[in-house]
Amino acid sequence: MKPVPALEKIPPGVITLADHEAHARSVLDDNAWAYFSGGAADEITLRANNSAWSALNLQPRVLRTMAGGHTRVTLLGRTLAHPVLLAPVAFQRMAHPDGEMASAYAAAAQGAGLVLSTQSSTPLESVAHAVLGEAQRGPLWFQLYMQHDRGFTRELVQRAEQAGYEALVLTVDASSSGVRDRERRAGFTLPPHVSAVNLDGLRPPAPSTLQPGQSALFDGLLATAPTWSDVEWLQAQTRLPVLLKGILHEDDARQAAALKLAGIVVSNHGGRTLDTTPATAMMLPRIADATKGELPLLVDGGIRRGTDILKAMALGASAVLVGRPCLYGLANAGALGVAHVLRLLRDELEIAMALSGCATLDQASRTLLFRAD
Numbered sequence: 001m002k003p004v005p006a007l008e009k010i011p012p013g014v015i016t017l018a019d020h021e022a023h024a025r026s027v028l029d030d031n032a033w034a035y036f037s038g039g040a041a042d043e044i045t046l047r048a049n050n051s052a053w054s055a056l057n058l059q060p061r062v063l064r065t066m067a068g069g070h071t072r073v074t075l076l077g078r079t080l081a082h083p084v085l086l087a088p089v090a091f092q093r094m095a096h097p098d099g100e101m102a103s104a105y106a107a108a109a110q111g112a113g114l115v116l117s118t119q120s121s122t123p124l125e126s127v128a129h130a131v132l133g134e135a136q137r138g139p140l141w142f143q144l145y146m147q148h149d150r151g152f153t154r155e156l157v158q159r160a161e162q163a164g165y166e167a168l169v170l171t172v173d174a175s176s177s178g179v180r181d182r183e184r185r186a187g188f189t190l191p192p193h194v195s196a197v198n199l200d201g202l203r204p205p206a207p208s209t210l211q212p213g214q215s216a217l218f219d220g221l222l223a224t225a226p227t228w229s230d231v232e233w234l235q236a237q238t239r240l241p242v243l244l245k246g247i248l249h250e251d252d253a254r255q256a257a258a259l260k261l262a263g264i265v266v267s268n269h270g271g272r273t274l275d276t277t278p279a280t281a282m283m284l285p286r287i288a289d290a291t292k293g294e295l296p297l298l299v300d301g302g303i304r305r306g307t308d309i310l311k312a313m314a315l316g317a318s319a320v321l322v323g324r325p326c327l328y329g330l331a332n333a334g335a336l337g338v339a340h341v342l343r344l345l346r347d348e349l350e351i352a353m354a355l356s357g358c359a360t361l362d363q364a365s366r367t368l369l370f371r372a373d
Contacts, residue, residue: 008333010340017304017325020341024095024328032094034186036327039271040178045279046271049302052279056311059370061357069359071349075113075296075318076167076241076262080138082346083313083361085113086338087270087300087323088143088169088245093121094194095331102330104131106338110346113138115169115321118145118156119196128163141167143245145174146234148205148224156198157238167262168238171269173246175225178273231259243298248283250290263296263318270301270323281311285366288316306348310356314364 011023025033039046071082086107093099100122107114108131116127124142131137142160147153157168180188205224235242241262247253248268256264266284268277280301288297299312300321312320322345329337358364 008336010333010336014332014340015344017328017341017344020325020328020332020337024331027331028095030186031188031191032331034180034182034188035091036089036095036324038180038182039275040180040273041275043182043271043275045268045275045277048279049268049271049281050304051302052281053302053304053308053311056281057370058307058311058352058356058368060355060368064357064359066354066357066359069350069353071346071353071361073319073361075139078139080113080319081111081136082349083309083317083319084342084345084349085115085138085141085298085319085321086326086342087321088115088117088171089323089327090117090119090196091121091190091194092327092330094191095327096334098334099330100127101130102335103326103338105335106326106329106342107131108134108137109335110339110342111136111138112342113141113319115141115143116165117143118198120198121194122197124160124165124198125163128165132164139167140165141169141243143169143171144234145171146226146230147199147202149202150230150233152202153234154237157234157240159198161238161240165240167241167243168234169243169245169265170226170231170234171245172226172231173248173267173269174273176273178269178275180272228255228259231261235259235261243296247287248277248280250286253287253290257291257294261295263298264291265321266297266299266317267321268301281315284312284315284317303345305352306345306350307352309345309349310352310358310361310364311369313361314366314368 014020014023073080073083086103100120104114104127142165243263244256245265246267247264253264266280266287280299284299296318297316298319299317303320303322309320325341326338329341
């Protein structure tokens with residue numbers, strides 16, 4: 001792994017993920033803060049994602065054998081040091097000059113998986129080249145938005161394959177942007193030095209000729225939005241395993257399983273698309289029941305403590321994705337800030353396991369969770 005360009009320091013007093021968020025507010029300008037921290041509409045789902053994990057209680061067991069305990073899990077045929085991956089977050093150079101490169105270095109150093117966004121502000125090849133040689137790194141996956149130009153999408157997938165990415169994560173819950181009031185109030189615009197570089201060369205769609213009574217959204221933008229047939233098309237275009245990100249309904253989960261997809265990410269896009277959707281902690285057990293172990297389940301949204309990770313595993317997750325906290329760590333101290341966030345989560349997970357009587361994560365089941373009737 002190449003050396004990190006500049007080593008920064010964790011700001012004084014920053015000892016939790018909440019501290020990272022609070023300090024990042026003083027580092028990021030209003031434009032970037034609105035983009036990274038905001039949610040859709042009244043941000044009900046954004047808040048619910050956090051509170052739903054807190055509402056679950058752990059019911060620990062005591063006097064159990066803990067020697068030899070560990071956080072290792074198996075995912076898509078690989079053994080991971082722990083079940084934490086960095087969620088895809090766009091335009092990270094808006095938070096720190098090193099952007100996605102710093103996140104990649106931190107993920108590799110901490111043995112965490114990395115899911116690079118299609119809208120990365122750093123070329124996908126540069127990120128892969130930086131970390132693929134690191135023996136202790138976690139999985140390297142590429143998050144994909146299906147573009148209106150399927151030929152361009154195919155070329156993007158081929159680039160990811162050639163660069164060494166090990167899976168594709170197709171986001172399916174953002175065919176339209178959400179109603180992001182916080183961004184509109186801030187007058188959000190991308191800074192001149194930040195762009196979705198992996199989409200360079202993509203021509204805009206031809207203007208739609210709408211007839212009276214037609215909708216610019218439904219008959220324009222959504223005319224080329226992906227459907228289940230496009231998921232099958234994508235599977236036929238690549239040798240890489242394909243996961244779907246953005247599943248909240250049991251029937252969609254069953255259809256994903258029927259298509260033999262490699263996995264599902266239970267996600268509401270961090271509360272950034274459709275407001276008032278249920279928290280992911282509420283939907284994870286329903287999706288687990290619907291799929292009956294036919295494919296791995298991952299979950300994101302509101303993970304802020306090691307106890308949240310343990311609860312997710314107890315509810316049927318194979319791993320979790322963490323987005324905003326890593327972005328806040330990036331803003332605060334570059335690669336070291338992201339690594340600090342990941343280390344905090346792993347340490348807290350080990351402590352939660354030890355105090356709950358779970359030496360390994362396969363011992364975490366719903367019996368670990370207490371629900372008052």
